[in-house]
Amino acid sequence: MSVLSVPPARLAPSRLTLPRWARALGLELKRNAVPYLLPLLAAVFYFDTIRTADGTPPVWTVRASVIDNDMLVEFSVFAAGLAAWAGSREGRRKTLDLVATTPRAVWARLSVALAGTLCWMLLAFIAGVAVLYIRTALQATWGGPPLWPVFVGVAEVTVVTVIGFTTGVLFPGRFTAPLAAIGVAALNMIGFREALGLTASSSTYALLSPSRGAPLIDSGVFSPVAPDVSIVQVMFMGGIAVALFGVLGLAPGLRQLASAGGLGSLRAVFADGDGWLPRAAAVILVACGGAAAATAFTLAGTAQPDPLAGTTTGGTVLGWTIPALHSAASDQPLPVLHDCTSGSGRQGTAGSGFQAVSGAGFQACVHPAFAFDLDAVAAALDPVGAEIAGLPGAPVRAEQVASTRGGVLAGSGISGNPPVFTYTAEQVGNMYGAFQGDPDTATSRAGFQQGLLNAFLTGPSRQAGPGPGGALDAAQQAVENGLMTAAGSPSLGTFTGMNMDGKVVTPATATAVSAAARRFAALPASARHAWLAAHLAALRAGSITLAQLP
């Protein structure tokens, strides 16, 4: 067909008339590189984020921490690389001259291209969060989805997309995209490492990195998580994103600056472009974004350890507050309405509060956020609770309390009248896996029982920490092992070596302890109970020897 014999009627079908920017955005979305890599991103998301989340209990704050620590690393690497690829398109494909002859302002043109990548990445991120939260919602027994991690995630995906895109615009090349991705991955790793070891005496700028270590297992359960650090992170990343978006408005001149180098080319930054108004707006955005980021940086430097969040024994601070942003409302403990059972079966439901105990049934209580493990807790504690029921100092109830108290990690123990065994998810559950979503293995169960018996056998004045190797003397250890055997649990064995009190437990002593424990377990339940009633005070005082055990 001759070009001059074109039938004018042979035209494209009429379409809904959209604004120019919407049609251009449609093209950018349709021909964006992100959809091609979405399957790979989805696979990484499943194998890292989802599987990591599945390994944590369905407690909202804990599950949401996976967004910052895992999901964002994956998404930011992809976002930076793909945005750099999109940003470098004009340079890579040598269309700079061609697009430069069009009246569309450079800023507007680049903004639409950036929006194409950003829309895809944010959609993917929100979809990922939705998957994570829906799975959590189906398992969680208390609380609701925290939104601040999502805001921080949106801010990080946005800022790394803008960083990648701007890098691609200014330094177009085939290696720009992988280098941008590697750079962002390195930034994440550095930020993670720095944030992980923050102590009270550290400079706290690493808090600007969204990545941090896993939170306490009951984080956000007994007291709210202060959003101070999240606010600063959003402000910091948002500020950088706004500033870089302004830089895109100066892109034509900056390209010359990048290629020519030297301060002499700086004039080009302000000479080129689409008129003084866009350039002035760009400069204002750069200034405002820079100011926001600088403010956030300064605020991060004023962070102080959050007494509610606590500190590990290694000194790592588990939560921070920013005084200028801190609200006293977030210091108020959340009302605790435990979910409890009794020895005769489950008495309450999540959020129903304590149930009155009648009779001798041992009652196990968990925070409703951990109600999914209530039966396992009861199954672990009820048998040993029955073994010591009615004895002086024997707990009538086991109750979960916050993992931190007064800024330090709390231990388990027996206190109050009637005596109550208090335990924390962090101290007991974390150690033995009772709250980690692990199957109720014999070991984790035995460990939990040991935590209760340690506290009982050492008495209120000298409670040992839970776990094997607690500072029990030989007789106490033998009684504990015997009680656990009688309760149907395997003994965790007798520790050999130097114990918490600095005493050396020899293998010979351990063998003797095992023999005594077997003898004690072989007694009828009533005989064990009667012996304990008669000798408990002496046993706790450490004046009973292995030979004196029945």
Next chain:
Amino acid sequence: MNVTLADIHRSFGKNNAVDGVDLQLGAGVFGLLGPNGAGKTSLLRMLATVLPPSGGEIRLLERDPRRPAARREIRRRLGYLPQNLGYYPSFTVVEFIEYFALLKEMPSAAVPRAVAAAVERVDLGAKAKAKLRTLSGGMLRRVGIAQAIVNDPELLLLDEPTAGLDPEQRVQFRSLMRSLGEGATVVVSTHLVEDVGAACSEVALMSAGKIVFRGTPDELTARGEGHGIGDAPLERGYSAVLSAARS
């Protein structure tokens, strides 16, 4: 006059790519000839408003391109095909041309019709939905021409437009240039003197950044009678003028 150049200079370091060019162009097809490095592409890029001149005055479509508002208006009415056409391989023919129609700020409602017309004018209707990565070099050249004419430009700048086209396509394209030149100023930079002879009403020959000849193709042919070297009369005129300019 759609193009008015007065003593235009453009230098890259110590190299004067364009050295004192004066030119006034109205409607019609204007051929720009010259050897490699003569300054044709630099002149075309200045006309396309992507390269500011180092000195001299330019007025395009009665406007001063140094003023942002005027430059934007010029660009709305401009079509440009660069010597090396960059393209986005994942775009289809229609999408690529539509993209540039949008960048040229055509009314949104007019874009589909204009894109379809441009596609048909370069005879790519059968490949309208093909990805650019699947097209041959000649087809890509036609895509480039289509994006240049999609906005029905008043000033059309074509740098080596027929490079890569087969003889039949070149014949068709010359017809297209003639029809476009009836209402617009078409500036064609080329090495192929037969394109100039067949399509251009006026021709200029550049050498070392200067215009050393300006006239009709017949006048250029006449310069070569008994002097120049080449197979065709226009080629002999071309070589004769160049020899004279260099001597």
